[in-house]
Amino acid sequence: MADPETAATGQARAHPSDEQDFSRKKPRLDDAGKHKKQPSKHKKSRAARKRDLHPEPYSPDDVLHRDIIQIIGKDVVDKALEDGSAKTSPLQFHDEVELEIVGISSGGDGLALAPAPHRPWVVVVPFSLPGEKVRARVYRSGLMHSLADLLEVIRPNAELRDESRVECKYFGSCAGCQYQMVSYETQLGLKRDVVVKAFKNFSDLPQSSLPEIGSTIGSPLQYGYRTKITPHFEAPRQNQRQALDAAEAKPEWLKIGFNKVGTRTTMDIEDCPIATKTIRDALTPMREGIISKIHTYKRGVSLLLRDSLDMSDVAASLDKHVCITDQKATVREQVGGMRFEYQAGSFFQNNNSVLEPLTTYVKDAIFARATTKPTHLVDAYCGAGLFSIMLSPHFDVVTGIELSADSIRFATRNAELNGIPEGKCTFRAGDAADIFATVKSFPAEETVLIIDPPRKGCDENFIRQLVEFKCSTVVYVSCNVHTQARDVGMILKKMEEDGDGKTSPVTQRAETSFTPRSSIFVDKSISPLTANRGGKGQHSRL
Numbered sequence: 001m002a003d004p005e006t007a008a009t010g011q012a013r014a015h016p017s018d019e020q021d022f023s024r025k026k027p028r029l030d031d032a033g034k035h036k037k038q039p040s041k042h043k044k045s046r047a048a049r050k051r052d053l054h055p056e057p058y059s060p061d062d063v064l065h066r067d068i069i070q071i072i073g074k075d076v077v078d079k080a081l082e083d084g085s086a087k088t089s090p091l092q093f094h095d096e097v098e099l100e101i102v103g104i105s106s107g108g109d110g111l112a113l114a115p116a117p118h119r120p121w122v123v124v125v126p127f128s129l130p131g132e133k134v135r136a137r138v139y140r141s142g143l144m145h146s147l148a149d150l151l152e153v154i155r156p157n158a159e160l161r162d163e164s165r166v167e168c169k170y171f172g173s174c175a176g177c178q179y180q181m182v183s184y185e186t187q188l189g190l191k192r193d194v195v196v197k198a199f200k201n202f203s204d205l206p207q208s209s210l211p212e213i214g215s216t217i218g219s220p221l222q223y224g225y226r227t228k229i230t231p232h233f234e235a236p237r238q239n240q241r242q243a244l245d246a247a248e249a250k251p252e253w254l255k256i257g258f259n260k261v262g263t264r265t266t267m268d269i270e271d272c273p274i275a276t277k278t279i280r281d282a283l284t285p286m287r288e289g290i291i292s293k294i295h296t297y298k299r300g301v302s303l304l305l306r307d308s309l310d311m312s313d314v315a316a317s318l319d320k321h322v323c324i325t326d327q328k329a330t331v332r333e334q335v336g337g338m339r340f341e342y343q344a345g346s347f348f349q350n351n352n353s354v355l356e357p358l359t360t361y362v363k364d365a366i367f368a369r370a371t372t373k374p375t376h377l378v379d380a381y382c383g384a385g386l387f388s389i390m391l392s393p394h395f396d397v398v399t400g401i402e403l404s405a406d407s408i409r410f411a412t413r414n415a416e417l418n419g420i421p422e423g424k425c426t427f428r429a430g431d432a433a434d435i436f437a438t439v440k441s442f443p444a445e446e447t448v449l450i451i452d453p454p455r456k457g458c459d460e461n462f463i464r465q466l467v468e469f470k471c472s473t474v475v476y477v478s479c480n481v482h483t484q485a486r487d488v489g490m491i492l493k494k495m496e497e498d499g500d501g502k503t504s505p506v507t508q509r510a511e512t513s514f515t516p517r518s519s520i521f522v523d524k525s526i527s528p529l530t531a532n533r534g535g536k537g538q539h540s541r542l
């Protein structure tokens with residue numbers, strides 16, 4: 001799933017960089033307790049001012065902006081942009097308001113209209129649900145919206161909310177999960193809605209061409225599924241370091257964990273119930289080790305905890321797991337009948353329990369649609385070879401490409417490890433677009449292309465060559481449905497421009513499945529309990 005940093009890592013959700021940060025009004029003190037110079041509001045570049053009013057396309061800000069438009073209407077937003085009031089919040093810092101939640105954003109937060117007599121303005125309230133009446137306190141404002149902390153659910157949506165479902169003591173503060181209080185059934189429906197909206201808002205396709213979105217296929221595990229977490233902590237400041245020599249217990253300022261919702265502040269997290277048992281068991285000793293030598297750290301650290309089969313015993317049962325914390329170490333996982341190894345610091349999907357159903361789903365989708373039996377498989381953005389190797393029994397020739405040379409080394413090794421005949425699977429390191437030059441001899445009618453790009457999606461060079469390649473089937477797996485919708489729209493349009501209906505590799509139907517990933521055919525939305533928010537420098541994913 002894409003950029004492996006998902007909501008489950010607890011990284012903070014992205015907020016519009018240009019938001020009106022009321023907290024700036026408070027004097028800031030430096031380490032020595034002196035007042036820091038306040039940043040001048042007049043120094044924003046023209047580009048920054050433009051960004052203020054036009055979120056970066058397909059970014060989490062843009063996705064939220066589309067949700068806002070849906071609630072208050074395009075005309076109202078356009079008028080506010082025109083008259084210059086789109087960034088002027090009618091609500092002040094720390095205003096407490098009672099709100100009726102009317103919708104839920106693609107990032108999983110409740111959405112309300114600012115109460116009358118305020119002009120149309122959206123308030124975003126994490127952990128609230130449609131149909132609820134809540135009390136919330138505003139802490140920041142941005143383009144046509146304010147962000148607010150949930151203070152109280154005055155009238156819960158009894159159909160959706162059941163607090164007894166919540167299994168994590170940090171839920172409601174940690175940025176990692178959004179949905180623990182709702183049933184998994186409901187979560188799957190919410191994820192489907194995100195896919196529907198994404199194709200409507202970001203594919204640039206006419207209504208009549210929008211794919212039908214199937215129902216979401218659930219993850220076999222809803223807690224204890226996450227095979228990777230990356231808690232982080234800050235190094236002591238100079239004044240804190242001096243006091244440390246005497247300290248034995250964890251100093252109050254030291255927080256080892258994930259971001260607090262809506263902030264870039266780290267919360268101390270002692271346990272994470274969405275992580276596997278192996279990772280949960282390893283977290284306490286790891287934290288204790290850090291606390292005991294915190295005085296030695298000169299800078300903050302992002303930790304890595306990865307669940308691996310025990311590598312010390314090749315014949316060991318699949319029940320013997322260890323926690324890997326070294327980025328360079330090798331991790332081993334089992335998926336169906338296949339074994340995979342990869343470098344701990346490189347990409348691998350973070351919910352092992354969905355991988356067999358996911359790859360089987362992709363295989364079934366390919367063969368159910370094929371009119372001629374596919375023989376050749378091209379796996380673009382192949383990582384350590386998950387799709388290549390899982391699907392290899394069903395093809396004669398398989399080739400994969402991937403930017404990371406380390407992942408390619410492991411993909412080649414994984415083919416050997418699983419006894420795939422020599423020469424059947426070949427992998428090369430390089431930009432995905434380079435694959436097309438190497439597969440010109442593949443028979444178009446019998447060739448399948450699987451794409452599983454990072455969150456930013458494919459580039460135009462790749463898409464242009466994909467369309468020219470004219471293979472029989474394209475499967476687009478993605479952890480970011482918004483860039484996926486953009487790319488699918490672009491592929492369909494370019495194919496139409498080419499006027500070659502027969503090549504049409506793109507399915508008529510997007511189907512939501514599993515946790516977050518998506519494909520042209522499949523849209524998987526991976527993580528239970530999380531909204532699969534995404535984006536740079538933030539936050540979450542498979």
Ligand SMILES: C[S@@+](CC[C@H](N)C(=O)[O-])C[C@H]1O[C@@H](n2cnc3c(N)ncnc32)[C@H](O)[C@@H]1O
Nearest residue numbers: 002347381382383386402403431432452453454
């Ligand atoms: C979402 S992961 C998918 C990996 C693999 N399909 C799997 O399921 O394990 C995306 C992969 O694309 C790789 N990548 C990123 N940019 C790329 C590019 N321009 N060309 C090829 N691979 C790229 C990343 O290193 C990462 O391994």
